[in-house]
Amino acid sequence: MRYAYLGPEGTFTEAAAAVLATSRARADAELVPCASVGAALTAVRTGAAERAVVPIESSVEGIVTATVDDLAGGGDVLIWAETRLPIEFGLLAREGTTLADVKTVGGHPQAEGQCRRWLATNLPGREWVPLSSNAEAARRVGEGDLDAALASAAAAPRYGLTVLAPDVHDRSNAMTRFVEVAPPGSLPPPTGADRTSLAAFLADDHAGALMEILTEFAVRGINLSTIQSRPTGDGLGSYFFFIDCEGHIDDARVGEAMMGVRRVCAEVRFLGSYPRCDGGRTQVRRGTSDAEFAEAAAWLARLRYGRP
Amino acid sequence: MRYAYLGPEGTFTEAAAAVLATSRARADAELVPCASVGAALTAVRTGAAERAVVPIESSVEGIVTATVDDLAGGGDVLIWAETRLPIEFGLLAREGTTLADVKTVGGHPQAEGQCRRWLATNLPGREWVPLSSNAEAARRVGEGDLDAALASAAAAPRYGLTVLAPDVHDRSNAMTRFVEVAPPGSLPPPTGADRTSLAAFLADDHAGALMEILTEFAVRGINLSTIQSRPTGDGLGSYFFFIDCEGHIDDARVGEAMMGVRRVCAEVRFLGSYPRCDGGRTQVRRGTSDAEFAEAAAWLARLRYGRP
């Protein structure tokens, strides 16, 4: 079982992939680093891997647009699971380095954003070197090209480094959510605490379309946990909506809402129904349970045969 | 084929019953007058008649509450057809009567409502005697118990009366709509220009329920032609809603809306789907045709089997 993930080794995504593989007791899981979100997802589409693990949302930076855009616009895949991890940065350096020795610090641009205040206070005026990943920064520190890297403390041993300063992030509760993506096929069964993800592309020039989409969910008592507009790339103001809602597509209310969204939109991409990692059970509003949908359907059938 | 109607002979309802029987080429139709709306509907429920014809809505007085309350609260029956007639009143009296002789005027309470200004101007201060029908008033005039009756001019010869004053109604374009009611059984097929009637009883104390009900129709592009609250009799402020919407319960959008209303209400009574008498075809909003519902259902089935 190969898990392609956004690499290189030592990233938070690798940690998420390990958590997801472990949670399924995949003793045989092989974690395969990829150079980009797109490369990890392509590995699943081509069969080079059975699973991809990519970040989808950060509490600091919002949805990960590379992930959302690829899921919405690329070949069909399905989200199968999610997990979330606290994002905690350490300042990694070679053994023996002191703060006073640090002249250059590297990492992914998002790392700088999340540690800005600490850097300004503790390493004012040092040169910041933006790199493609925090792990790449750690590698360069190991090779002597940089003095320090912002990265997960867990990456230190891998590159022969020590943690010069732990917890250098400005916000203590930063989290990132990661998803496990699989090829099309049977869905994870409903658990009562599920999430469904989709991308809804609006029909041309249809004012009020967002309101229509929201109403399809609201009228059936379905809460949305995320809604984000994203450009389709076809000009300023041309958007699709990335939506996470509570519930599973096998739930009657979610299925009917999906059909409703399908009918008012130009296109809808279903991206998966999967267990929520935050443990919160779905609140089912009066009149929207599967039993109530089934009862109403039986009643309608009687009415249509003239037997009220 | 017996048509029970709100009698006695000479009422507008008798004329409507004749129109409805003729429109179905019921050469064998037998028109049976009943003493009240309730009696006519009971005749259908007990099998004493195959059809009942009763007024349901007046352009002057609004819905006919006796009809709506009986349909909503009595045993199951189904509206099969509708027709509408212009309502024109004359003041009927015995030969030789002058306006100055008239001390008492009788008729159905709705007749008073439709002739109120004429009465105030021409017969101020006279006693108004409310009766179960205009024809009953004409009958009493014939027997000398009343001085004048508000009724159709066509009823005059039947009771040996003359038209003391024609066209005494305040508005010249008054119309009444009548429905033909049948026992439960197969429905008239959809025609593309149909109406569906229902009564929706709210769950206890649920603020915003009307908005919820309206949304169930609006989200599926269904126009309402009538919506009226009526007391359930269980205290001030306890209501049900009588609703006429466009379309047939066999239409996918109407069926789904009916199920939605069923799920948010304490009880829903389906009162029939039948061709509209005004000939207007139903406007079908983008995304709400039967074909679009069927396509969305097939798509959902594919999604649930993991084949987006």
Place this chain on the structure above:
Amino acid sequence: MRYAYLGPEGTFTEAAAAVLATSRARADAELVPCASVGAALTAVRTGAAERAVVPIESSVEGIVTATVDDLAGGGDVLIWAETRLPIEFGLLAREGTTLADVKTVGGHPQAEGQCRRWLATNLPGREWVPLSSNAEAARRVGEGDLDAALASAAAAPRYGLTVLAPDVHDRSNAMTRFVEVAPPGSLPPPTGADRTSLAAFLADDHAGALMEILTEFAVRGINLSTIQSRPTGDGLGSYFFFIDCEGHIDDARVGEAMMGVRRVCAEVRFLGSYPRCDGGRTQVRRGTSDAEFAEAAAWLARLRYGRP
């Protein structure tokens, strides 16, 4: 201080008028019976009376259409107060009459509707004589023209009758709400437990207008206690809406909602803001108090001057 009311003496409306006059400590109140709702309201419009008291809603029969139509369509007046009374019928007869003696029973048609089961059980087959009021029936019993009347037990002494059977109404909790109507002028001050009444006339052929009107109230957190469509008389399907909402027009949220309804409707008639008789205080939703409206207005003024 003259109170015109829907007479004759001995009606429930007279009792309501007495309650309303007493509640204001009008020691000098003179109760003036009128032949109809319209006559009572006209008395206020012409100055023949300072107040009119008329029924507006029955828990059994719904809104009183004569009252609502006259308020919505006649000259401007304002509802100043309301009260409600239990509606309890007795069977009134001359001293010495027994049930077996009763061959004819009279009353207002609504009285028959509210006592139908009792009559069918206790006086089956007796002739029912519909009259313009229950008090008129009592008067006729006193004169010997009728054997018994359905009327308030309180009317018995006035017509020299006794109560042959008390509490002959089918439902024990029937209530009617009455309003006290005044000429245009200053309004009763807000009390925190008020009701506002209005009539909204739709612009021509505007589908979805009811939804628009409801939204104007809902978006500002205002509950509606009554909403009823009434024909304008201009043809089947041409309606106005009679609406009772919670709150006073001096409340910021009610005032803004009224302006919103005014802008989406062809015409709006304001019928008054007055204390509720049921004592329930208005629930004020987060963000809709006068203080919150005032704060937002001050903020907007700052923004418009470029001082966010």
Place this chain on the structure above:
Amino acid sequence: MRYAYLGPEGTFTEAAAAVLATSRARADAELVPCASVGAALTAVRTGAAERAVVPIESSVEGIVTATVDDLAGGGDVLIWAETRLPIEFGLLAREGTTLADVKTVGGHPQAEGQCRRWLATNLPGREWVPLSSNAEAARRVGEGDLDAALASAAAAPRYGLTVLAPDVHDRSNAMTRFVEVAPPGSLPPPTGADRTSLAAFLADDHAGALMEILTEFAVRGINLSTIQSRPTGDGLGSYFFFIDCEGHIDDARVGEAMMGVRRVCAEVRFLGSYPRCDGGRTQVRRGTSDAEFAEAAAWLARLRYGRP
């Protein structure tokens, strides 16, 4: 008149700043490059510049989060104008470089997003170096630290580079919208073709808040041209909404909607009302013009004084 802009020299933003300064006939405009969006906006806040020009939305990458987050979270400033430019990228390199020589490519992260397919096809597997601007990437190419840069072809001569490949963007109609930001103060006057920008922070844990916000605009007939959720940084699922709507805050309907949003949200930041650069005039729905608001306000004042 100093215009701080997202530099260095040679960025698309510099071109936008020139357009905006020219459009106001600022012969004396001095364009001042800044190292980041934040630095440009800070220059206006501190008085180091009178204006800042920053990108706010790309047709490919969506809103520019650094701009939106800074406007929403930093000190008060006001958007005064906007313009938009086509975004066309070339691959810039030193004289004599061939594609085969290119091992590292740099640019702003949005540049990578807009050229992703071209890079995957023509430079697969090369290291991507995210930098604070495309011009910075060009500068580093000039200094030999990078092999190639994604940037405007116009920037090539400025850094002594040549265009190794023109038009490497994936979509040919990519546009970016830029805004001119001023210190708090009087607003540009309404033109009938305006846009208003705001940031709405939800109250804690309030389900359905987005629907509420949208309804505040919809009920007053105001179209939204952009709506984007952004994390507040306080945990997964904690968001604010960045909204562009049609119209000017001096328009009655926009002002009332702003107050409504203010009342249902924890906090609202007004970011400016300014002329739209796309020339489209605002559609004013029936019942939402300034004249209709004024008429309704006068009517309400009469009602409150008891003169309907």
